[in-house]
């Protein structure tokens with residue numbers, strides 16, 4: 022998707038993906054994943070998951086929309102310090118740092134200390150033509166990492182993305198350099214995804230632990 026698409030979603034308050042509470046597959050993450058190691062959250066939006074993660078470790082997010090970043094700190098009553106840093110607007114409150122700008126322009130110096138990655142609605146927000154580039158850039162940013170990925174699967178002919186269906190075979194191919202463990206599944210058929218209702222005949226959300234070094 023083009024940046025303009027996402028910026029329009031934020032301007033028009035069309036946030037169908039937005040959660041009102043911590044994602045259940047994050048709160049049930051393996052205890053050794055939820056430790057004190059700093060976490061990188063690509064395409065983070067204003068997710069409540071950022072606050073949950075910050076209970077355990079320092080969190081660094083990247084998000085295209087200035088509205089999303091401002092809303093996150095304001096809606097959570099966090100006093101924030103903002104500065105410009107290498108082409109990004111960096112906002113910091115306690116142990117949460119958000120870089121406002123393009124994920125693909127982020128460099129290892131921005132996320133250097135992170136050892137964990139949390140991806141909810143980032144990979145599945147991207148069309149197939151961008152997913153390999155997204156994963157390649159993750160690996161460039163963090164040559165060693167332990168990723169908790171939440172994916173979504175539905176019959177692709179039944180709905181256009183985003184969110185896109187990213188089946189297990191594609192995840193295994195995208196991360197063929199890593200060790201991959203499927204953790205949990207939620208059957209969302211008939212329920213939809215966050216604030217959106219989908220009529221797909223099947224809708225499955227899966228959590229994966231993907232580690233590389």
Ligand SMILES: C[S@@+](CC[C@H](N)C(=O)[O-])C[C@H]1O[C@@H](n2cnc3c(N)ncnc32)[C@H](O)[C@@H]1O
Nearest residue numbers: 027038064065066068084085123124141142146
């Ligand atoms: C589907 S939303 C998911 C947000 C968040 N992960 C969540 O779970 O609520 C995708 C987000 O990615 C952001 N985004 C899209 N392309 C981006 C890019 N190239 N760099 C940074 N953020 C981007 C959008 O503005 C949007 O907030």
